[in-house]
Amino acid sequence: MTASTVDTSSLSPAQARARFRLGVISPTTGWCTGATQANLVAVPADWAYDVLLFCLRNPKPCPVLDVTDRGVPRTVLATGADLRTDLPRYRVWRDGELVDEPTAVIELWRDDLVALLIGCSFTFETALLAAGVPLRHIATHRNVAMYRTNRACRPAGQLHGPLVVSMRPTPDHLLDTAVKVTARTPAAHGAPVHVGDPAALGIPDLAHPDFGDPIEVCPGETPVFWACGVTPQAVLMASRPPFAITHAPGHMLITDAADRDYQIE
Amino acid sequence: MTASTVDTSSLSPAQARARFRLGVISPTTGWCTGATQANLVAVPADWAYDVLLFCLRNPKPCPVLDVTDRGVPRTVLATGADLRTDLPRYRVWRDGELVDEPTAVIELWRDDLVALLIGCSFTFETALLAAGVPLRHIATHRNVAMYRTNRACRPAGQLHGPLVVSMRPTPDHLLDTAVKVTARTPAAHGAPVHVGDPAALGIPDLAHPDFGDPIEVCPGETPVFWACGVTPQAVLMASRPPFAITHAPGHMLITDAADRDYQIE
Numbered sequence: 001m002t003a004s005t006v007d008t009s010s011l012s013p014a015q016a017r018a019r020f021r022l023g024v025i026s027p028t029t030g031w032c033t034g035a036t037q038a039n040l041v042a043v044p045a046d047w048a049y050d051v052l053l054f055c056l057r058n059p060k061p062c063p064v065l066d067v068t069d070r071g072v073p074r075t076v077l078a079t080g081a082d083l084r085t086d087l088p089r090y091r092v093w094r095d096g097e098l099v100d101e102p103t104a105v106i107e108l109w110r111d112d113l114v115a116l117l118i119g120c121s122f123t124f125e126t127a128l129l130a131a132g133v134p135l136r137h138i139a140t141h142r143n144v145a146m147y148r149t150n151r152a153c154r155p156a157g158q159l160h161g162p163l164v165v166s167m168r169p170t171p172d173h174l175l176d177t178a179v180k181v182t183a184r185t186p187a188a189h190g191a192p193v194h195v196g197d198p199a200a201l202g203i204p205d206l207a208h209p210d211f212g213d214p215i216e217v218c219p220g221e222t223p224v225f226w227a228c229g230v231t232p233q234a235v236l237m238a239s240r241p242p243f244a245i246t247h248a249p250g251h252m253l254i255t256d257a258a259d260r261d262y263q264i265e
Numbered sequence: 266m267t268a269s270t271v272d273t274s275s276l277s278p279a280q281a282r283a284r285f286r287l288g289v290i291s292p293t294t295g296w297c298t299g300a301t302q303a304n305l306v307a308v309p310a311d312w313a314y315d316v317l318l319f320c321l322r323n324p325k326p327c328p329v330l331d332v333t334d335r336g337v338p339r340t341v342l343a344t345g346a347d348l349r350t351d352l353p354r355y356r357v358w359r360d361g362e363l364v365d366e367p368t369a370v371i372e373l374w375r376d377d378l379v380a381l382l383i384g385c386s387f388t389f390e391t392a393l394l395a396a397g398v399p400l401r402h403i404a405t406h407r408n409v410a411m412y413r414t415n416r417a418c419r420p421a422g423q424l425h426g427p428l429v430v431s432m433r434p435t436p437d438h439l440l441d442t443a444v445k446v447t448a449r450t451p452a453a454h455g456a457p458v459h460v461g462d463p464a465a466l467g468i469p470d471l472a473h474p475d476f477g478d479p480i481e482v483c484p485g486e487t488p489v490f491w492a493c494g495v496t497p498q499a500v501l502m503a504s505r506p507p508f509a510i511t512h513a514p515g516h517m518l519i520t521d522a523a524d525r526d527y528q529i530e
Contacts, residue, residue, distance in 0.1 A: 048314065049313065049314045049317070052314065052317045052318065052321065053317065053332055055321075056317065056320075056321070056329050056332050057331075057332065064321050066322075067318055067321050067322065076419075154341070180530065183529050183530065184529055186451055186529065264448050264449060264451065264529055265445070265448065
């Protein structure tokens with residue numbers, strides 16, 4: 001089953017979730033224009049305190065939009081949604097190792113799981129495009145380029161790991177706009193963590209991202225780095241909880257919330 | 266020992282904390298201009314998950330600026346500060362009842378305490394005054410008026426309670442400015458939760474606040490209501506953890522952070 005014959009940008013979030021529940025598999029980029037998409041991280045309750053603390057201490061990479069009650073796969077951000085079926089694809093982690101990428105996790109769900117929904121760069125990309133800032137990875141239908149940095153996140157209990165950033169080449173005359181527009185979405189990573197020389201973040205070569213696709217930086221452009229929602233997955237890999245479920249990269253939860261609700265005017 | 270002979274507005278945060286450590290007792294309003302002040306809530310570790318979750322689910326009344334490691338009375342927001350001595354006055358709670366208001370809590374501190382530092386309206390009041398919005402409670406040297414509302418916070422585990430709001434009478438031609446300016450401080454309660462008729466929040470009479478002082482609303486002004494940092498104390502009283510330490514109202518932690526660091530331009 002594919003979504004290729006549908007204009008996915010005009011679906012409602014509930015319609016999109018129903019399709020994923022029925023088995024549609026697709027990255028969610030471009031789906032449900034204006035609806036806020038979220039990263040999913042679910043861990044056993046005995047790890048949940050450290051995960052919450054980690055997010056509170058590292059709000060730029062890990063802006064928390066909602067936390068579920070223990071064992072309950074429901075969120076206030078998506079009426080009627082079942083977090084075990086309504087994302088197009090999941091990742092299952094055991095002891096920090098990726099072990100499966102299923103399209104539903106009903107059998108894997110546990111009564112002690114707590115799920116965090118974390119803000120996603122799609123929210124600020126909507127705002128950037130609206131402000132006239134071009135995004136080459138979208139124009140060229142690629143994934144954004146992401147890099148591990150030499151900046152450690154603030155650890156929390158058993159959780160530790162590097163800050164991961166995404167990079168968007170930005171025309172020099174729009175740098176100020178890009179900083180200001182994204183500063184107004186603190187629930188979606190906020191202002192850049194760095195503008196300019198990648199070496200300042202310990203990134204040796206922009207042509208070799210750690211995640212996603214390489215994106216060319218052209219003359220008259222400057223690389224701009226934002227805290228990235230992949231950070232929690234990198235931290236899970238580094239910290240090795242016995243069990244975790246996340247979304248598969250690019251296969252997000254589409255919530256009923258609007259991107260504009262997270263935009264400070 | 267009093268602070269009456271000192272210009273407290275020009276002290277550095279470290280100087281102010283050193284005075285409180287030596288025994289100076291004073292509300293912190295007007296101290297250390299531009300430095301961010303914070304509410305303190307410390308609870309035993311077995312309540313900390315619920316408190317963190319409560320704050321994440323109720324970010325407008327409970328914007329978390331920092332969370333300490335278990336048992337460690339130190340924060341990244343105030344170099345060298347000891348959270349047990351460096352606030353001018355504390356409140357001690359047992360089973361939800363206020364039992365003492367000491368000026369230090371060294372003997373009461375426990376190895377299992379976790380402290381949360383929560384954003385404070387002083388941060389957005391600085392911004393309001395800078396934008397030309399007058400604040401009558403400051404001009405008349407009174408405490409802001411605070412009210413319990415009929416809006417329940419989202420509960421979290423054992424924690425539940427009403428949203429508490431603060432009210433500032435605002436000239437009608439500055440309502441738009443007041444909303445916009447405070448929307449830019451999401452770490453200090455953000456935009457108002459309500460503008461206008463207090464009955465919409467279940468407040469029967471503005472002349473009888475639940476906390477603080479009554480503040481007159483004059484002709485040509487509208488009452489504006491913001492989520493209030495007293496909410497966590499009201500929730501502790503309602504939820505009755507066996508032990509908690511908070512700051513005494515108005516006697517905040519003065520951090521090294523700058524109000525402008527929490528202001529989105």
